[in-house]
Amino acid sequence: MPTRILVLGGDGYLGWPTAMAFSRAGHRVAVLDNFAKRGWEHELGIRPLVPVPTLAERVRAWRDVTRREIELFVGDLIDFDFVASVVGQFRPDVIVHYGEQPSAPYSMIDARHAAYTQHNNVVGTLNVLFAIRDISPETHLVKLGTMGEYGTPNLDIEEGYLTVSSGGRTHTFLYPKTPGSIYHLSKVHDSHNIHFATRIWGLRATDLNQGVVYGIETDETALDPRLATSFHYDEVFGTVLNRFCTQAIAGVPLTVYGRGGQTRGYINIRDTIQCVGLAVANPADPGELRVYNQFTEQFTVVELAERVAETAERLGFDVAIEHAANPRREAESHYYNARHSKLLDLGLRPHLLSGDLVGGMLAAIAPHRDRIDHGAFVREVQWVPQAVAAPTGKGRVPRGAPAPARASAT
Amino acid sequence: MPTRILVLGGDGYLGWPTAMAFSRAGHRVAVLDNFAKRGWEHELGIRPLVPVPTLAERVRAWRDVTRREIELFVGDLIDFDFVASVVGQFRPDVIVHYGEQPSAPYSMIDARHAAYTQHNNVVGTLNVLFAIRDISPETHLVKLGTMGEYGTPNLDIEEGYLTVSSGGRTHTFLYPKTPGSIYHLSKVHDSHNIHFATRIWGLRATDLNQGVVYGIETDETALDPRLATSFHYDEVFGTVLNRFCTQAIAGVPLTVYGRGGQTRGYINIRDTIQCVGLAVANPADPGELRVYNQFTEQFTVVELAERVAETAERLGFDVAIEHAANPRREAESHYYNARHSKLLDLGLRPHLLSGDLVGGMLAAIAPHRDRIDHGAFVREVQWVPQAVAAPTGKGRVPRGAPAPARASAT
Numbered sequence: 001m002p003t004r005i006l007v008l009g010g011d012g013y014l015g016w017p018t019a020m021a022f023s024r025a026g027h028r029v030a031v032l033d034n035f036a037k038r039g040w041e042h043e044l045g046i047r048p049l050v051p052v053p054t055l056a057e058r059v060r061a062w063r064d065v066t067r068r069e070i071e072l073f074v075g076d077l078i079d080f081d082f083v084a085s086v087v088g089q090f091r092p093d094v095i096v097h098y099g100e101q102p103s104a105p106y107s108m109i110d111a112r113h114a115a116y117t118q119h120n121n122v123v124g125t126l127n128v129l130f131a132i133r134d135i136s137p138e139t140h141l142v143k144l145g146t147m148g149e150y151g152t153p154n155l156d157i158e159e160g161y162l163t164v165s166s167g168g169r170t171h172t173f174l175y176p177k178t179p180g181s182i183y184h185l186s187k188v189h190d191s192h193n194i195h196f197a198t199r200i201w202g203l204r205a206t207d208l209n210q211g212v213v214y215g216i217e218t219d220e221t222a223l224d225p226r227l228a229t230s231f232h233y234d235e236v237f238g239t240v241l242n243r244f245c246t247q248a249i250a251g252v253p254l255t256v257y258g259r260g261g262q263t264r265g266y267i268n269i270r271d272t273i274q275c276v277g278l279a280v281a282n283p284a285d286p287g288e289l290r291v292y293n294q295f296t297e298q299f300t301v302v303e304l305a306e307r308v309a310e311t312a313e314r315l316g317f318d319v320a321i322e323h324a325a326n327p328r329r330e331a332e333s334h335y336y337n338a339r340h341s342k343l344l345d346l347g348l349r350p351h352l353l354s355g356d357l358v359g360g361m362l363a364a365i366a367p368h369r370d371r372i373d374h375g376a377f378v379r380e381v382q383w384v385p386q387a388v389a390a391p392t393g394k395g396r397v398p399r400g401a402p403a404p405a406r407a408s409a410t
Numbered sequence: 411m412p413t414r415i416l417v418l419g420g421d422g423y424l425g426w427p428t429a430m431a432f433s434r435a436g437h438r439v440a441v442l443d444n445f446a447k448r449g450w451e452h453e454l455g456i457r458p459l460v461p462v463p464t465l466a467e468r469v470r471a472w473r474d475v476t477r478r479e480i481e482l483f484v485g486d487l488i489d490f491d492f493v494a495s496v497v498g499q500f501r502p503d504v505i506v507h508y509g510e511q512p513s514a515p516y517s518m519i520d521a522r523h524a525a526y527t528q529h530n531n532v533v534g535t536l537n538v539l540f541a542i543r544d545i546s547p548e549t550h551l552v553k554l555g556t557m558g559e560y561g562t563p564n565l566d567i568e569e570g571y572l573t574v575s576s577g578g579r580t581h582t583f584l585y586p587k588t589p590g591s592i593y594h595l596s597k598v599h600d601s602h603n604i605h606f607a608t609r610i611w612g613l614r615a616t617d618l619n620q621g622v623v624y625g626i627e628t629d630e631t632a633l634d635p636r637l638a639t640s641f642h643y644d645e646v647f648g649t650v651l652n653r654f655c656t657q658a659i660a661g662v663p664l665t666v667y668g669r670g671g672q673t674r675g676y677i678n679i680r681d682t683i684q685c686v687g688l689a690v691a692n693p694a695d696p697g698e699l700r701v702y703n704q705f706t707e708q709f710t711v712v713e714l715a716e717r718v719a720e721t722a723e724r725l726g727f728d729v730a731i732e733h734a735a736n737p738r739r740e741a742e743s744h745y746y747n748a749r750h751s752k753l754l755d756l757g758l759r760p761h762l763l764s765g766d767l768v769g770g771m772l773a774a775i776a777p778h779r780d781r782i783d784h785g786a787f788v789r790e791v792q793w794v795p796q797a798v799a800a801p802t803g804k805g806r807v808p809r810g811a812p813a814p815a816r817a818s819a820t
Contacts, residue, residue, distance in 0.1 A: 080521045111490045111540035115533045122532065122599070123525045126592075130521035134795070154581040155574060162586070164565060164574055169745065171564040176572070176583035177602070178609075182536075185606055189532070189599040192587070196595055199588075200739045201794060329610045335579065383610060385544070 006092035008099030015098040020220035030071035061226035077124030105381040107183035121186035140283040151178030157338035160291020204284040211265030211295025214241035234376035248312040257326035260302030263336035265295030268351040293340040296350035311358040416502035418509030430630035440481035471636035487534030515791040517593035531596035550693040561588030567748035570701020614694040621675030621705025624651035644786035658722040667736035670712030673746035675705030678761040703750040706760035721768040
């Protein structure tokens with residue numbers, strides 16, 4: 001009997017390729033989305049690099065190309081009755097949960113966007129947990145978290161848990177989190193809620209602390225242009241390597257925030273699909289929260305920019321790297337050593353960031369050069385608004401005021 | 411110039427006595443409330459032991475009795491424009507934030523109450539943080555958290571932070587939290603959001619991880635019957651010692667969940683007022699999150715029951731202690747050693763739980779004996795619903811199934 005897999009956020013950058021990969025592997029797949037992301041695109045006046053059909057059209061194209069069915073549920077995770085009805089109807093063995101507002105800058109626009117992000121993400125996930133508990137307690141929840149939950153502590157980042165000994169006693173905690181945006185905080189809140197659901201209700205869950213994803217193509221998106229994924233290169237929804245590659249093709253400088261010294265974990269979109277597949281194939285036990293750090297390599301931002309520039313220049317593009325003031329508040333130079341062995345132990349075979357791989361991305365972006373909106377690269381969402389950073393008139397300069405030059409990743 | 415103090419949740423069990431105490435001490439005080447708690451009382455069919463006038467009437471009674479003014483703002487913290495307008499109008503030096511859904515059982519009723527609790531508490535607090543950031547960045551936020559955020563780790567509970575050394579490196583984390591209800595989780599989420607606001611925006615905040623509060627009277631409530639606080643003895647909003655004292659007066663057995671072996675920190679309502687006063691008088695620096703563990707003594711639940719029973723019997727009441735099945739999921743016997751020295755260092759002089767103190771509570775409750783609703787002592791909000799605890803038909807008994815007999819505190 002095939003596994004029944006429900007992909008939340010199935011219209012997204014990662015959700016749609018994930019759904020196709022599971023469908024092609026013979027599982028019974030459904031996607032769920034409320035198309036909020038398409039609304040945010042309209043709100044910000046941005047669009048994906050490649051035109052993306054509606055989700056209903058994508059599902060039809062998938063049927064045309066592969067003779068396989070992907071079921072479609074349209075609704076909002078904030079609506080518990082909807083979530084419960086989908087879980088009751090589809091009876092998923094696994095729920096893969098990408099259905100959240102995924103952008104740090106979007107969450108930092110203002111109070112309203114911050115509240116929206118935390119409400120949407122935290123309550124949506126809570127509703128999923130309650131629906132599993134009340135209707136389908138065997139269902140394995142595979143939840144996308146982020147490496148950004150951890151922040152940059154001056155200690156090795158373990159895979160999910162930290163064992164502390166003191167005064168002859170030992171306790172294993174969820175690894176304590178120090179995230180850098182309202183969005184990243186929402187994922188930390190989710191992790192605590194999911195941990196509770198496993199501890200108290202005996203649910204099964206896997207939390208994937210994913211690094212910064214890059215890439216435009218998977219085996220399935222390559223089957224047909226109508227199956228393309230929603231690739232963003234703008235400051236709000238585009239991750240840094242996707243943005244750098246698009247800037248190289250557009251002939252504008254790669255914008256590194258500050259000196260570019262921050263280190264983050266990175267992962268290719270093909271490896272995201274692989275990792276989620278491994279998480280599904282190796283379900284958590286009842287009562288267990290598995291945590292994987294889902295990335296394959298660590299880079300500083302400036303290293304990434306240099307790799308893109310080198311490859312682009314080799315291919316005949318003229319590429320400059322520009323250091324701009326950092327809109328974020330983050331350490332520019334810091335210790336970073338995050339463990340990421342559990343998925344390798346399960347069999348992950350990484351696609352590492354070679355020159356060939358960057359060349360492939362550039363080649364995939366190049367045909368769409370005319371669609372690139374140069375104004376989308378810099379939106380200037382400030383982590384600390386100027387009104388706050390300025391002295392308050394009571395003679396204080398807040399400690400939170402931005403340092404002159406910093407640099408950014410996700 | 412007097413300190414301008416805005417008390418969020420100023421109609422509540424602790425908010426109203428806090429507001430009166432600051433007003434009497436000569437500060438300029440405003441209370442804010444949306445009267446949600448009065449709505450929950452109607453929803454659950456419960457009421458406070460002592461009749462409580464409307465907040466407008468309480469403010470008028472305060473003026474009659476003391477010739478002092480308390481300002482009144484009515485609205486919802488979920489509404490950012492309202493929060494911003496109050497902060498802009500009143501320009502508080504300090505915001506004391508009690509304005510949350512404060513009950514663990516209420517949060518555990520079902521998915522809807524869980525989502526409500528996290529949305530209400532987390533977004534309300536986020537809005538307060540953004541309003542401070544954007545309008546009044548010098549304001550010191552004094553936020554009521556709970557000792558329940560920590561859970562019961564097998565290590566000493568430090569006051570807010572945990573320093574970990576490993577491989578020659580050292581890092582100080584927010585103390586990692588393992589809370590036991592959806593409500594307690596909401597407070598953990600708040601703590602992370604507030605930490606972010608201090609780290610990134612340079613705000614000043616104090617997080618008071620309060621133990622289980624008991625008591626019915628403060629110096630100010632005693633001034634006039636119209637100034638009484640909203641004292642609950644029911645399972646949902648009544649804390650355990652308040653419930654035990656009321657059960658003793660009602661002549662029904664004190665209901666201890668399970669063997670009653672869990673240990674928690676406790677604090678008298680008079681000391682809550684004292685501690686909040688100390689937090690206000692010793693503001694956090696810009697960029698600093700101070701954390702105090704706000705309780706004075708540790709007890710097991712069964713110790714509390716025995717203290718109440720002893721005193722009540724001495725006063726001529728006939729009191730039984732009954733061990734009932736625990737609706738919660740919590741360890742019944744565990745290590746517990748939570749530090750709580752910072753407020754003592756600032757000058758806290760605790761009112762400890764003597765026989766006289768219990769006797770005083772019993773004497774204050776006795777005149778209202780006829781108003782006690784015996785049906786309110788047990789509402790049976792289950793942490794793990796029976797449908798979940800039962801085998802699922804797929805041959806699994808969840809690890810989350812409740813053990814036969816456990817015991818409870820908050």
